[in-house]
Amino acid sequence: MIELPYVLRHENICRLEGNRLLIGDRRVFPFEKRFEVCANVQEVARSLQAMVTQGGGPLEVALQTMILVTNQMQQGLLGHGFETLTDAAKLLIAARPTNTTMHRALSHLLAAVQPKQADLEELASALKQEVSSMLDGYDQLYHQMGRLGSSLIADRSVILTTCFAEHTFLLSLAYAKESGKEVRVLANETRPYLQGSRLTAVSLEEMDIEVNVITDGMGATFMEAGKVDAYMTAVDLLCMDGTVVNKVGTLANAIAARYASVPYYAFSISPDPSKQGRADVTMEMRPPQEVKRCMGSATTLDSIKALYPAFDSIPAQLVTALVTPKGILKPEEIQRNFS
Incomplete structure (x- = not known):
């Protein structure tokens, strides 16, 4: 069975823990297995600019950040409007402007959940489900392309x-x-x-x-x-x-x-x-x-x-x-x- 190395496992790219997003800090790997702890989208954007993760990492970080934002919206820590999500996406996109895969993924995510914007609970549920589906889809593509590349x-x-x-x-x-x-x-x-x-x-x-x-x-x-x-x-x-x-x-x-x-x-x-x-x-x-x-x-x-x-x-x-x-x-x- 083919297994991905440490830095490419989902939980080591980034993971949500309560009201925080932990991003695997690739700047210090392999000498340290450290995580940058971000409490909001602004801190995530700064981490992306600071190259805490690079390459395909920002894509997964951005998707998980959108879940963090919806969680904070549900807790009343952020505004309930759909514009809160769109503003978060814009901030993440601006952090790495050449990474248009992240830009397109976030645009797809927003378009998929926009019909649910009238109800915050439905919006949050739809967004989490869509992020999970997108990540599963990327995993399948990675293996498909890996077989082709071989x-x-x-x-x-x-x-x-x-x-x-x-x-x-x-x-x-x-x-x-x-x-x-x-x-x-x-x-x-x-x-x-x-x-x-x-x-x-x-x-x-x-x-x-x-x-x-x-x-x-x-x-x-x-x-x-x-x-x-x-x-x-x-x-x-x-x-x-x-x-x-x-x-x-x-x-x-x-x-x-x-x-x-x-x-x-x-x-x-x-x-x-x-x-x-x-x-x-x-x-x-x-x-x-x-x-x-x-x-x-x-x-x-x-x-x-x-x-x-x-x-x-x-x-x-x-x-x-x-x-x-x-x-x-x-x-x-x-x-x-x-x-």
């Missing part, structure tokens, strides 16, 4: 990845291993938060999949030397024209992969229908001081300036194929399959 992995493959590609990538490796394939992963550190070395590598070790940590600039060297069979990443945002938006550093490896004739496969649950291409995407710029520190230690002088674009835009022509719930698609097939 078909792209040959026996004795070496896979390069960037950042923490979460459920779909890890499940692809797990299903490949289950079928008898040997696989090894090169995980780049992913500065400045080191998601690759702290989350990806640790999760793979937990799953008994061989992994080597490399620095962010080493991927091209291994690809050019013929020591990488495929490059695989998550997708933070997929445009309708096949443009991929993912953690900064993804573009450099995608360019190197094309040069070295290494296929690049990206995992996406769905494109954002409001984003036709790169020009429609709000690219998040993180505070520059984050680049000047790593795991709490300064990496340069305070007087030195820095820049931190959080995401890369990867042109469709650099993407070999996208693993989606509708199959393994070429970038030019996204529009037709998701319209």
Whole structure:
């Protein structure tokens, strides 16, 4: 039986305890298994901005936060109007503007429960039921895409990845291993938060999949030397024209992969229908001081300036194929399959 590693289990991504939401603090994992405790939506939004959780984490956090808000509405701690929910959603969305999967999930949730807004008890019940249904649906998609992804992995493959590609990538490796394939992963550190070395590598070790940590600039060297069979990443945002938006550093490896004739496969649950291409995407710029520190230690002088674009835009022509719930698609097939 395939089991998810610690950081991807629902209760460790986030969980409700009374009038608080506990968010697994990925900034300190694996050295600490700590939870950020949030008592309201404002504190949750600040935690998302502070990168307490990243990647797919904000999606689940946002959905659970909406339950927290309805609970507080029932207790008279917040206003009873539907606008209280919509205001909460807006605050969460603004916390990570490039994460449009979270935006679309919250929009879907609000649309699903809006007919119940006249009765607070019905609204709260409908919202909790819808959140549960959505999370179950995502779990099914993760395994479905994991099986598809495993078909792209040959026996004795070496896979390069960037950042923490979460459920779909890890499940692809797990299903490949289950079928008898040997696989090894090169995980780049992913500065400045080191998601690759702290989350990806640790999760793979937990799953008994061989992994080597490399620095962010080493991927091209291994690809050019013929020591990488495929490059695989998550997708933070997929445009309708096949443009991929993912953690900064993804573009450099995608360019190197094309040069070295290494296929690049990206995992996406769905494109954002409001984003036709790169020009429609709000690219998040993180505070520059984050680049000047790593795991709490300064990496340069305070007087030195820095820049931190959080995401890369990867042109469709650099993407070999996208693993989606509708199959393994070429970038030019996204529009037709998701319209």
